[in-house]
Amino acid sequence: MMTRTNVQRPLMYLWTILLGLLFALPFLYTLYSSIIPMRFVNTLTSPANWTLDNFKIFFTNPAYDVPRWFLNTVIMTGVVVVGNLIINPMAGFALAKLNFRGKTVIYWIVVATMMVPYHMILIPVYVNVAQLGWLNTFLGLTVPFLYQGLYIFMLRQFFISVPNEFLEAARIDGLTKMGAFWRIVYPLARSSLITMSILAFSGTWNSYLIPSTLANTPEMYVLVVGLNSVKDMFFENTPLIMAGVVLSTLPIILFFFLFQRQYIEGISSAGVKG
Amino acid sequence: MSNYSKQAGIGGNKIRQSWFRSLADHDMTLGWLFSLPFLILWAWWFLYPFIQSFVRSFQDANFAALDQAQFIGLQNYIQILQDKEFFRALLHSLQIVAISIPIQTLLGLLLAILVNQKLKGKGIFRTVFFLPYITSQIAITTVFMMLFKKGTFLTEFFGMFGFGNVTWFADTSYALLFVCILFIFQQAGFTMIVYLSGLQEIPKDLYEAGEIDGASKWNKFRYITVPYLKPITFFIVSVSTIAGFQIYDQIAAISRYGALGSPAGATSTVVTYFYQHGIRYMNIGYGSAAVVLFFIIIMLITYLQKKFLDEKE
Numbered sequence: 001m002m003t004r005t006n007v008q009r010p011l012m013y014l015w016t017i018l019l020g021l022l023f024a025l026p027f028l029y030t031l032y033s034s035i036i037p038m039r040f041v042n043t044l045t046s047p048a049n050w051t052l053d054n055f056k057i058f059f060t061n062p063a064y065d066v067p068r069w070f071l072n073t074v075i076m077t078g079v080v081v082v083g084n085l086i087i088n089p090m091a092g093f094a095l096a097k098l099n100f101r102g103k104t105v106i107y108w109i110v111v112a113t114m115m116v117p118y119h120m121i122l123i124p125v126y127v128n129v130a131q132l133g134w135l136n137t138f139l140g141l142t143v144p145f146l147y148q149g150l151y152i153f154m155l156r157q158f159f160i161s162v163p164n165e166f167l168e169a170a171r172i173d174g175l176t177k178m179g180a181f182w183r184i185v186y187p188l189a190r191s192s193l194i195t196m197s198i199l200a201f202s203g204t205w206n207s208y209l210i211p212s213t214l215a216n217t218p219e220m221y222v223l224v225v226g227l228n229s230v231k232d233m234f235f236e237n238t239p240l241i242m243a244g245v246v247l248s249t250l251p252i253i254l255f256f257f258l259f260q261r262q263y264i265e266g267i268s269s270a271g272v273k274g
Numbered sequence: 275m276s277n278y279s280k281q282a283g284i285g286g287n288k289i290r291q292s293w294f295r296s297l298a299d300h301d302m303t304l305g306w307l308f309s310l311p312f313l314i315l316w317a318w319w320f321l322y323p324f325i326q327s328f329v330r331s332f333q334d335a336n337f338a339a340l341d342q343a344q345f346i347g348l349q350n351y352i353q354i355l356q357d358k359e360f361f362r363a364l365l366h367s368l369q370i371v372a373i374s375i376p377i378q379t380l381l382g383l384l385l386a387i388l389v390n391q392k393l394k395g396k397g398i399f400r401t402v403f404f405l406p407y408i409t410s411q412i413a414i415t416t417v418f419m420m421l422f423k424k425g426t427f428l429t430e431f432f433g434m435f436g437f438g439n440v441t442w443f444a445d446t447s448y449a450l451l452f453v454c455i456l457f458i459f460q461q462a463g464f465t466m467i468v469y470l471s472g473l474q475e476i477p478k479d480l481y482e483a484g485e486i487d488g489a490s491k492w493n494k495f496r497y498i499t500v501p502y503l504k505p506i507t508f509f510i511v512s513v514s515t516i517a518g519f520q521i522y523d524q525i526a527a528i529s530r531y532g533a534l535g536s537p538a539g540a541t542s543t544v545v546t547y548f549y550q551h552g553i554r555y556m557n558i559g560y561g562s563a564a565v566v567l568f569f570i571i572i573m574l575i576t577y578l579q580k581k582f583l584d585e586k587e
Contacts, residue, residue, distance in 0.1 A: 016388045020399045023459075026417045027405065033420070042426050087315070090308040100305030106313070113320055115576070117520055119545055120569045123552040123561050124323035124330065127337065144319035147312050178298035181308075206410035208523045213553060224410045231416045232530045238420050249413045256408050260401065263408070267464065268471035 034242035041238045054243035058230075063218060066247050069226040073251075076141045076211070076222055077204045083146030084200045085193060091147070092155030093181050097167065110156075113149035118210070126213055136220045141211060145204070151196045154269075158192040159185065195266035198259050205252050223248040327569075330562035337556035350563035360564070362539060363547040364571075370454055370543065371518040378458040379510055382465020383503075389466070390473050400466075407463035411523035415456055419443055419528060422452060443528040446540040453541050456524045461517065465510050472506040473499070512579045519572060520545060544568045 033041060035050045058066035094100070095107055125144055134140030162185055170180035186193075211222045221229065227248040234240045256263060297303050331350055335343035354360050385403050389396045406414055421428045422442040433439040442448040476499065484494045525541050526534060534550045535542025542550075548568055552561015 012388060012391055013393065015384075016391075016393060016396075016399055019385065019388070020402050023402050023406065026414065026421065026459075027402075029421060030417050087311045091312040094305045094308035098301040098305040098308070100302045103305060106309050109313075109316065113316065116320075116324070116569075117516070117572060119520060119522075119548070120565055121320060121323035121327060123548070123558060123565060124326035125319065126553055127326075127340065127558060128319075128323060130337075144315070147315050152312065176295055176298035177301070177304055178307075202408055206408075208410065208412050208526065212526070224412045227410075227416065228412045228527055231412075231419070231527070235530070241416060241420065245413045245416055249409050252408060252410070253405070256405075257401075264400075264404070264467055267467050 030242050030245050033239050034246045036239055038237060038239055054239045055247065057240065058244060058247055064226070064230055064244075065218070066223070066226065066244075068219065069221050069223045069248075070251070072138075072215075072220060073205060073222040073224075075138055077201055079138065079142040080145050080204045081197050081200050083142070084148060084151060085197060087147045088151040088196065089155050089159075089186060089189065089193065090181075091152045093159050093185060095152070095156045096159030097162070097164075097181075097185075098177070107156075110149045110152045114153055122209070122213065129214055134214075136215045136217050140214045141220075141222075145210070148200065151200065154196060155189065155192055158189055162188060191262070194259075194262050195269065198263050198266050201255065202252060202263075205255075223251075327562050327565055330559050331566045332563075333559040335557075335559035335562075337558050340558065343559065346559075350560050351567070353560065354564055354567065359539060359542065360544075360547055360567075363535070363542040363544050366450055366535075366541065367519055367543040367545075369450060370457060370521060371515050373451075373454045374457045374461070374518055375511060375514050377454075378461045378465055378514060379507065381458065381462045382510070383469050383507075385462060385466040386469035386473055390470060400470075403466050404463035406460050407467075411456070411460060412527050414460060415524045415527040418452070418456055418459075444537050446537050449528065449537055449540040452528070453521065453524050457518060457521060461514055465514070468506060468510055469503065472503050476502045508579075508583055512576070515575060515579070516572060519543075519568075519575070522546065522549070544571065 034054055035052065036045055037049060037051055037053070040049060058064050091106070091110070095103060095110070129135055129140040129144070132140070134143075166184055166188070167177070167180050170184050171177075175183065206224060208224045208228070212225045212228070215221065215225070218226070218229070227244050230244045231241050297307065330343070332345055332347060333343045334346045334349070389400045389403065393399070420426075423429065424439060424441040429437075429439050429442065438445070438448070440448060442452040480498050480502075481494055484498055489497070521543060522545050525543065525546050528541065529536040529546075533539075534546035534554065544564070545568065548561050548564035551557050551564060555561075
């Protein structure tokens with residue numbers, strides 16, 4: 001038994017390292033290619049030739065205005081996350097802790113909405129956004145996405161687990177049910193709300209299908225859409241494109257490192273519940 | 275808001291308290307009040323478009339002249355079902371799922387087992403394997419397009435195994451495989467995380483009992499781990515199948531300025547088919563009919579999966 005584990009251990013290490021290198025390769029390639037001049041693409045070159053020139057165009061050329069795209073992405077993502085932080089918990093709480101006529105219907109609405117892929121309504125949403133004159137506006141990019149059935153469902157599960165004693169204690173202290181929700185139950189849900197925010201944040205930040213459909217002028221590009229156009233435009237200039245990849249993915253990767261633990265817990269809990 | 279309601283709650287202002295209380299304390303009013311923001315947005319941005327998708331699918335409707343839309347019965351559906359390109363797209367969707375799902379499920383399981391060991395630096399490996407899942411698919415696809423151009427070290431490496439030294443995403447016989455590689459690379463990290471939480475829930479005494487009975491490592495894996503992970507495997511396969519059918523970003527990125535599904539329709543899927551017709555060609559009616567067919571396919575898969583699961587249980 002002992003000998004077998006001793007043989008297997010290095011083998012496990014070898015596999016892990018090999019697969020790790022395979023998965024890291026695109027990231028390392030991106031980082032390296034973004035700091036070398038065009039003529040050194042796909043070759044190794046000494047640090048003496050490394051340069052930050054590839055990044056410059058994105059801050060100096062108004063047609064590839066990365067700061068603007070960054071700001072657009074921040075606004076879109078920020079508004080969507082805040083909306084989800086208000087609307088989903090309210091509905092989730094109502095479904096979990098309040099008894100009212102129509103509750104069952106609303107519950108089934110949430111569950112059904114959760115199961116329908118967004119593609120199903122994309123064309124009419126596009127038409128409606130266009131008819132409101134909301135194409136290429138932040139209204140179009142945010143208003144339809146301020147709630148999510150899945151998150152209402154997740155939060156409802158959490159609120160059910162909050163003991164009723166909390167609400168009764170709040171009542172004795174003179175709080176209404178609404179007061180009890182905002183001051184006691186909402187703060188209690190902190191970790192669920194963080195999980196939800198992280199999922200909403202990364203989903204919105206990385207989305208391409210919706211922003212590329214609803215906003216297609218360069219001033220209204222979000223980072224992902226902008227990156228795609230940079231890639232198409234400078235297709236032969238690998239270092240320039242790679243600098244664009246670094247700029248557009250760095251924020252979300254930093255965000256991931258900040259919230260890694262909650263992120264991974266969120267994915268597995270959304271997985272198990274959803 | 276909070277200061278005010280606290281004062282009211284403590285009983286400072288009885289009159290104000292009474293109407294506020296009736297609003298904020300009765301389950302009936304508060305329940306609807308709290309559900310209302312969701313319900314309004316839902317009716318506006320889900321229910322209404324959802325119904326429209328069906329209604330438009332029976333119409334000859336062009337985006338440029340929507341007020342002149344006319345009902346034409348089943349004609350859009352008939353036309354789609356006579357279109358070879360639609361079945362080609364459907365076949366591609368099925369191929370993507372059939373190739374990617376088994377590989378990414380097994381790869382994800384392998385990754386989960388590896389990073390669940392007592393290895394030094396397993397946190398770093400976990401992060402590395404998970405990173406593609408949290409990065410935008412446009413970015414990943416962009417990087418892979420640079421890596422899989424003709425003449426790079428990667429295409430030359432694959433060339434040694436009998437693959438052509440070609441630009442993968444621009445070659446009609448490799449482009450779909452390229453999409454599968456992207457999808458596997460993205461999903462494996464997700465699968466790993468879900469399997470990892472499953473592995474950590476397996477009671478340790480099961481393995482100890484197995485050891486006492488003299489079970490080999492393989493047998494412990496075969497008779498303890500695998501059965502325990504069965505529901506999770508089912509979950510992963512269902513979720514990834516649906517995700518596979520919904521792939522869009524990767525294909526949009528490799529199509530560049532061409533029609534979606536480039537080169538020459540080699541990567542078209544049901545999603546790019548409806549997007550191309552409904553949004554790019556602005557043929558709202560025809561595109562909606564394609565969307566409804568897409569929806570029926572997804573529902574059918576969900577139903578079959580559920581049925582399969584119920585029989586197993």
